[in-house]
Amino acid sequence: MRQIIAGVLLVVMTSAASAVELGDPDRGLAYARDYCTECHAVERGDYESPFFGTPPFSEIANVPAMSELALISFFQTPHPTMPNFIIPSDTIRDLIAYIRSLRN
Numbered sequence: 001m002r003q004i005i006a007g008v009l010l011v012v013m014t015s016a017a018s019a020v021e022l023g024d025p026d027r028g029l030a031y032a033r034d035y036c037t038e039c040h041a042v043e044r045g046d047y048e049s050p051f052f053g054t055p056p057f058s059e060i061a062n063v064p065a066m067s068e069l070a071l072i073s074f075f076q077t078p079h080p081t082m083p084n085f086i087i088p089s090d091t092i093r094d095l096i097a098y099i100r101s102l103r104n
Contacts, residue, residue, distance in 0.1 A: 022068070022097050023092075023094040023095070023097035024094045024097060025097040025101040027094040028091075028095040028096065028097050028099070028101075031091050031095055032095060032098060035085075036057075037050070039054045039082075040054050040055070041056035041058070042056070042057045046058070057098075058102045061099045061102035061103045062103055062104055066099075071092075071096045072092060072096065
């Protein structure tokens with residue numbers, strides 16, 4: 001009986017996880033172009049950020065542990081090396097979808 005319950009829970013949790021909206025990478029790129037290019041290289045194939053030492057989005061995307069959850073946490077936490085601005089919650093998933101689209 002426990003195995004059946006565990007199996008049902010696994011199916012339900014997997015379905016719920018896949019139902020999460022991942023965001024629109026095109027809207028994420030548009031946001032990045034408007035708000036992130038002062039410091040970051042945001043375009044595909046652009047590896048030199050305008051602000052020395054600031055990682056390009058393609059580098060961020062290819063950090064092995066850079067999951068969607070890690071990016072959500074990052075965007076919701078203040079960082080001393082970044083300007084103190086708030087990314088609108090409805091934009092975070094779009095920005096993450098764009099960054100993850102840059103993975104090799």
